[in-house]
Amino acid sequence: xxxxxxxxxxxxxxxxRHLRSRIPAGPGVIAGVGDDAAAVETGPLTLVTTDVLVEGxxxxxxxxxxxxxxxxxxxxxxxxxxxxxGLARYATVSLCLPRDVPLAFVDxxxxxxxxxxxxxxxxxxxGNLSASEDRIVVDLAVLGQADRLLRRVGAxxxxxxxxxxxxxxxxxxxRALEKGARLDADGALVxxxxxxxDGADGLVPCLRAQLDPSPxxxxxxxxxxxxxxxxxMDLSDGLSGDLLSLCEESExxxxxxxxxxxxxxxxxxxxxxxxxxxxxxxxxxxEDYQMLMAVPPDRxxxxxxxxxxxxxxxxxxxxxxxxxPALSLRFGEAMRKLRPKxxxxxxxxxxxxxxVPEA
Amino acid sequence: xxxxxxxxxxxxxxxxRHLRSRIPAGPGVIAGVGDDAAAVETGPLTLVTTDVLVEGxxxxxxxxxxxxxxxxxxxxxxxxxxxxxGLARYATVSLCLPRDVPLAFVDxxxxxxxxxxxxxxxxxxxGNLSASEDRIVVDLAVLGQADRLLRRVGAxxxxxxxxxxxxxxxxxxxRALEKGARLDADGALVxxxxxxxDGADGLVPCLRAQLDPSPxxxxxxxxxxxxxxxxxMDLSDGLSGDLLSLCEESExxxxxxxxxxxxxxxxxxxxxxxxxxxxxxxxxxxEDYQMLMAVPPDRxxxxxxxxxxxxxxxxxxxxxxxxxPALSLRFGEAMRKLRPKxxxxxxxxxxxxxxVPEA
Numbered sequence: 070x071x072x073x074x075x076x077x078x079x080x081x082x083x084x085x086r087h088l089r090s091r092i093p094a095g096p097g098v099i100a101g102v103g104d105d106a107a108a109v110e111t112g113p114l115t116l117v118t119t120d121v122l123v124e125g126x127x128x129x130x131x132x133x134x135x136x137x138x139x140x141x142x143x144x145x146x147x148x149x150x151x152x153x154x155g156l157a158r159y160a161t162v163s164l165c166l167p168r169d170v171p172l173a174f175v176d177x178x179x180x181x182x183x184x185x186x187x188x189x190x191x192x193x194x195x196g197n198l199s200a201s202e203d204r205i206v207v208d209l210a211v212l213g214q215a216d217r218l219l220r221r222v223g224a225x226x227x228x229x230x231x232x233x234x235x236x237x238x239x240x241x242x243x244r245a246l247e248k249g250a251r252l253d254a255d256g257a258l259v260x261x262x263x264x265x266x267d268g269a270d271g272l273v274p275c276l277r278a279q280l281d282p283s284p285x286x287x288x289x290x291x292x293x294x295x296x297x298x299x300x301x302m303d304l305s306d307g308l309s310g311d312l313l314s315l316c317e318e319s320e321x322x323x324x325x326x327x328x329x330x331x332x333x334x335x336x337x338x339x340x341x342x343x344x345x346x347x348x349x350x351x352x353x354x355x356e357d358y359q360m361l362m363a364v365p366p367d368r369x370x371x372x373x374x375x376x377x378x379x380x381x382x383x384x385x386x387x388x389x390x391x392x393x394p395a396l397s398l399r400f401g402e403a404m405r406k407l408r409p410k411x412x413x414x415x416x417x418x419x420x421x422x423x424x425v426p427e428a
Numbered sequence: 429x430x431x432x433x434x435x436x437x438x439x440x441x442x443x444x445r446h447l448r449s450r451i452p453a454g455p456g457v458i459a460g461v462g463d464d465a466a467a468v469e470t471g472p473l474t475l476v477t478t479d480v481l482v483e484g485x486x487x488x489x490x491x492x493x494x495x496x497x498x499x500x501x502x503x504x505x506x507x508x509x510x511x512x513x514g515l516a517r518y519a520t521v522s523l524c525l526p527r528d529v530p531l532a533f534v535d536x537x538x539x540x541x542x543x544x545x546x547x548x549x550x551x552x553x554x555g556n557l558s559a560s561e562d563r564i565v566v567d568l569a570v571l572g573q574a575d576r577l578l579r580r581v582g583a584x585x586x587x588x589x590x591x592x593x594x595x596x597x598x599x600x601x602x603r604a605l606e607k608g609a610r611l612d613a614d615g616a617l618v619x620x621x622x623x624x625x626d627g628a629d630g631l632v633p634c635l636r637a638q639l640d641p642s643p644x645x646x647x648x649x650x651x652x653x654x655x656x657x658x659x660x661m662d663l664s665d666g667l668s669g670d671l672l673s674l675c676e677e678s679e680x681x682x683x684x685x686x687x688x689x690x691x692x693x694x695x696x697x698x699x700x701x702x703x704x705x706x707x708x709x710x711x712x713x714x715e716d717y718q719m720l721m722a723v724p725p726d727r728x729x730x731x732x733x734x735x736x737x738x739x740x741x742x743x744x745x746x747x748x749x750x751x752x753p754a755l756s757l758r759f760g761e762a763m764r765k766l767r768p769k770x771x772x773x774x775x776x777x778x779x780x781x782x783x784v785p786e787a
Contacts, residue, residue: 106477
C-alpha cells in the first residue's frame with residue numbers, strides 16, 4: 070500500500086489486518102489481536118494503567134515524528150507501572166484517527182510502539198481503531214504484574230524527598246519545540262530553531278527527553294524486592310504538583326531545598342541562551358518521567374547503591390514533615406510557601422504542554 | 429459545586445478528587461484510583477479489552493443523556509468480555525473533555541458508569557483525565573477473568589450460525605434519533621420525532637437498544653463451562669460484517685437464510701411507519717451487542733436450554749461451509765453473494781453510526 074494513502078481510503082478492516090500483520094506473538098499471550106478481548110497470563114496481582122496523548126493537548130503532529138510519538142505513548146504508561154514497582158507485560162492501543170491521516174503516520178506510530186515494546190518485553194495484545202473528526206488520540210492501557218507494591222501512600226514524616234535523574238529537560242525540550250527546534254524520526258536534530266550553532270549543545274537531549282522519554286523502568290521494578298522506599302510515584306506533571314499529590318496521599322507536608330534540585334545541565338545551558346530559567350522548569354515543568362520517592366534518611370545509601378546497579382542517579386531534594394498537605398521552599402532556616410504550578414489540563418489560563426496553534 | 433460549572437474552571441486536580449470520592453472500593457481491588465496504576469487480583473488468565481466512544485462518531489451530546497452514555501460505554505466493553513466467556517471484574521475510564529463541558533455532564537456520565545458497574549459486579553479502578561479541543565472521548569479498558577475461552581477461531585464447516593436475541597433494534601434506534609426521537613436520562617420518551625402517537629410503540633425499545641444496550645453477559649459467561657459452542661464473538665458492527673470476521677478467523681464461508689433472521693419486532697414496526705426496511709437493519713445494522721456463535725447442529729438444543737436459564741433467545745440464521753471467507757444469502761436452493769455493509773469508521777462515504785451535523 071502507498072504510505073501516503075489516507076486511512077479513510079484504506080478502510081477499518083484492511084487497516085486492522087495490516088497492523089495485525091505487524092504485531093508479533095508474545096510470551097503469556099493466549100489470545101492477542103483479533104478476538105473480542107485479549108487473554109493474557111498475569112500474576113495473581115495485575116497492574117493496569119492508562120494514559121492518553123491527545124493531538125493539540127499533548128503533542129503536535131508537526132513537532133512529533135510518529136515513531137517517537139509511538140515510543141512516548143508506551144513509555145509514559147510503562148513509567149506508571151515501574152513507579153508501582155511492577156513489571157509491564159501487555160499493552161492495548163486505542164487509536165482515534167481523522168480520515169485524512171496517511172498510512173505512513175500510523176505505520177510510523179507502530180514502528181515506535183513495536184520498537185519500544187520489544188525493548189521493554191511488552192506484548193501488544195489488541196486495541197481499537199476509531200475515526201475522529203480532526204484530532205489524533207493515542208490511548209494505551211498497559212497491564213503489568215507485581216509482587217510488592219510501591220504506592221503513593223506510606224511516606225513518613227522525616228523521610229527524605231528523593232528523585233531519580235535530572236529534572237527540567239523535557240520541559241526545556243517543549244520550549245525548544247515552541248522556538249522551532251526539531252528532531253527527525255531517528256532522533257537526529259534537523260532544525261536548531263532560535264539557538265545559535267555554538268549554543269545548541271543541549272538541544273538534542275532536551276528534545277529527546279520531551280519526545281522520547283526514558284523512565285528508569287528496571288530501577289523501579291528492582292525496588293519491589295527491597296525494603297528501602299516508603300512511597301513512590303512517577304514525575305509526570307512536574308515535581309511541585311506531583312510532590313503535593315504524594316503529600317495528599319500520605320497526609321504529610323514537605324519542603325524542598327532549592328540548591329539540592331538536580332537541574333538538568335542541558336536544560337540549564339539551553340535556557341541560559343534564551344534568557345530563561347531552568348530552575349523553574351526543574352521545579353514545576355512536567356513530563357520528567359523520573360521517580361519521586363519517600364526514603365528514610367538511613368536508607369538513602371542503600372537506595373544509592375541499588376540505583377547505581379541500573380546507572381540511575383538519585384538526589385535528595387527535601388524532606389517530608391508532619392502537617393496538612395502543603396509545600397515549602399527552604400532557604401537556610403527560613404521557609405517560604407511553595408504553590409505548585411504544574412500542568413492542569415483543564416485550566417485554560419495556564420501553560421499547556423503542547424499548545425495548539427492560535428486560530 | 430454548581431453542576432453547571434465548566435470543568436475548565438474546576439481544574440484537573442479538583443475534578444479527580446471529586447470523581448474519586450464517588451467511586452466505591454471493590455472486591456479484589458488492592459490499589460484503586462489515586463496511584464500510578466491500579467493493582468487488582470485476577471485469575472491466572474486475564475482478559476483485557478478496550479472500546480471507545482467518540483463524540484460525533486459514536487454519539488452526539490444532544491442525543492445521548494450522559495447517564496445512558498456512561499452505561500453504554502461500560503456495556504460495549506462488557507459485551508466483548510462476555511463474548512469470550514469471561515467475567516468482567518475491573519474497568520479504567522479515560523476521559524478527554526473539552527474545557528467547556530459542565531460538571532453535570534461528567535457527573536451524569538459517572539452516574540451511568542457507576543450504576544452499570546454495580547449491576548454487573550465491576551469495580552472502577554482508575555483512569556485518566558485529559559483536555560481535548562472540542563470533542564468528548566470516553567475510552568474504557570475492562571479487565572476480566574476466564575477459565576476457558578470462547579474465541580473467533582474454531583468454527584467448523586457444518587456448524588450453524590446462531591445469534592442471541594433480536595437484531596436491528598439499535599440501528600432502528602439510531603434512525604429514530606436522526607428523526608428527532610429522544611429519551612431522557614431515566615430512559616423515558618421525551619420526543620416522538622416524526623412518529624405519530626399511535627405508531628410509536630417501538631420507539632422506546634429501539635432508542636434504549638441504541639443508547640443503553642443490554643448484552644447477554646451472564647449467558648456468555650455461562651458458556652465457559654459447557655462444550656456447546658465452537659466459536660463466538662459479539663455483534664457490534666452488524667451481522668454481515670461480524671459474520672465475515674468470524675469466517676476470516678475460522679477460515680470458512682457462511683450462508684444466511686433471510687427468513688430465519690430474528691428481526692426485532694419493534695424495529696419492524698417503526699420502520700414500517702416511515703417506509704423503511706428492518707430486514708436490512710437486522711442484516712447490516714450495528715450495535716446489536718448480541719452474541720454470534722458457531723454451534724454444531726446436534727448441540728443447538730443444548731444451547732437453547734442453556735440460554736433459557738438466562739431468559740435469552742437463540743436463533744439459527746445460517747450455516748458455515750468450507751471455502752474462502754465469503755458470505756451468501758440462501759433463497760431455497762439458490763445462493764446469492766452477500767457483501768457486508770457494516771460500519772467502517774474510516775469509510776467516509778458509508779453511513780456512520782452517529783453522523784455529525786453537516787456543516
